[in-house]
Amino acid sequence: MVLRGAMMAWLWAVIAAAPSLAAAPGAAAPPAADAPAPAVGTPGPDTAPAAGAAESPGVPLPDAPPSDFKTLDQEVQGMKKDVIDLNKDLFVLQEELLFPANTQVAVYVSMDVGAFFALDSVTLKIDNKEVKNYLYTAREAEALLKGGVQEIYLGNLKVGKHELVAFFTGKGPVDRDYKRGATIDFEKGVGAKYLELKITDRVTKHQPEFKIKDWD
Amino acid sequence: MSKTPLACVLALCALLAAALPAAVPTLVGKAAPDFVLKSMDGRNLRLSEYRGQVVLVNFWARWAGDSRQEMPALDRINTTYHRAGLVVLGVSVDEDSRRAHEFADAMKVGYPILFDTTASIGRDYLLQKMPMTILVDRSGVVRYANVGFKRGDDRAYLDQIRELLRE
Numbered sequence: 001m002v003l004r005g006a007m008m009a010w011l012w013a014v015i016a017a018a019p020s021l022a023a024a025p026g027a028a029a030p031p032a033a034d035a036p037a038p039a040v041g042t043p044g045p046d047t048a049p050a051a052g053a054a055e056s057p058g059v060p061l062p063d064a065p066p067s068d069f070k071t072l073d074q075e076v077q078g079m080k081k082d083v084i085d086l087n088k089d090l091f092v093l094q095e096e097l098l099f100p101a102n103t104q105v106a107v108y109v110s111m112d113v114g115a116f117f118a119l120d121s122v123t124l125k126i127d128n129k130e131v132k133n134y135l136y137t138a139r140e141a142e143a144l145l146k147g148g149v150q151e152i153y154l155g156n157l158k159v160g161k162h163e164l165v166a167f168f169t170g171k172g173p174v175d176r177d178y179k180r181g182a183t184i185d186f187e188k189g190v191g192a193k194y195l196e197l198k199i200t201d202r203v204t205k206h207q208p209e210f211k212i213k214d215w216d
Numbered sequence: 217m218s219k220t221p222l223a224c225v226l227a228l229c230a231l232l233a234a235a236l237p238a239a240v241p242t243l244v245g246k247a248a249p250d251f252v253l254k255s256m257d258g259r260n261l262r263l264s265e266y267r268g269q270v271v272l273v274n275f276w277a278r279w280a281g282d283s284r285q286e287m288p289a290l291d292r293i294n295t296t297y298h299r300a301g302l303v304v305l306g307v308s309v310d311e312d313s314r315r316a317h318e319f320a321d322a323m324k325v326g327y328p329i330l331f332d333t334t335a336s337i338g339r340d341y342l343l344q345k346m347p348m349t350i351l352v353d354r355s356g357v358v359r360y361a362n363v364g365f366k367r368g369d370d371r372a373y374l375d376q377i378r379e380l381l382r383e
Binding site for chain 1: 252253254259260261262265
């Protein structure tokens with residue numbers, strides 16, 4: 001048991017000494033400009049002006065993480081950024097492939113004021129076929145009231161004439177159940193088509209108003 | 217001569233295969249499919265809005281007798297662990313929403329009851345037997361899928377909930 005304990009102690013000593021061994025002047029690895037400062041972990045008067053010290057001027061604090069960790073952290077952050085960039089590119093590519101501009105139709109929902117209407121759901125029909133039924137949570141409705149614009153539908157349509165019907169349900173004035181529809185006939189051209197469902201307040205009549213705007 | 221022992225072995229294998237429960241496909245380890253459903257009080261609730269909290273989704277049906285036992289147990293769990301960050305959602309898969317409303321009213325549970333009248337959410341969650349209780353962790357991953365309910369199962373739920381709340 002004593003021998004085993006001594007062996008363990010020796011192993012720990014070897015492991016603890018390993019970085020300083022690697023940083024020794026006689027080590028096989030040649031010093032490189034982007035290599036971590038060899039003696040950051042054990043700073044001394046001779047090692048302070050090392051090549052890597054330019055990146056971290058001054059004497060490092062005892063609690064500061066070793067430069068190896070810093071480099072690793074920077075690499076991880078770089079990789080995260082690469083993944084985000086790649087994800088963005090893939091998303092754009094997917095959109096272009098699934099919804100090519102010449103057939104693309106996008107429908108958005110916006111809400112202004114909303115004093116006379118609390119949105120509950122929107123149902124969309126294109127050419128008499130239901131394409132979307134969306135239930136709004138309180139948070140989503142609040143986001144719309146704060147100026148948010150929601151892409152409720154993205155699909156493909158052939159070039160030509162089409163009809164969009166939108167049904168809005170919710171609570172109207174005096175907290176009554178409210179259901180209204182809005183219709184638009186639109187011409188789908190070669191380019192992408194953008195339509196906006198606008199919910200506004202008609203102050204003079206104390207009623208909500210539902211419009212569909214064609215963004216040509 | 218050798219046919220009789222072979223037939224016995226085959227028959228034994230067949231019996232064993234019938235006795236062992238078939239592997240039930242569940243969503244454990246996968247992201248919980250998002251849904252938005254209307255609740256009994258008229259609000260629309262979306263699962264993904266509870267990200268960051270532990271969510272227990274209990275699929276129930278009026279015709280499933282075990283639901284009648286399970287719902288009071290879940291109500292007690294909700295009362296105790298709601299403050300600790302647990303969200304309990306009951307999802308009715310009854311086609312007849314009026315009768316499901318009546319049933320839920322009679323059960324008098326304190327957690328939100330939602331209605332999946334089209335059974336589309338049930339399909340997403342691979343429901344096979346009612347009731348079914350799913351536990352979703354804070355990152356939105358299904359961690360436990362409990363099929364059926366018998367007395368004492370709520371103790372297992374508590375262990376699972378405590379584990380997820382600690383994470």
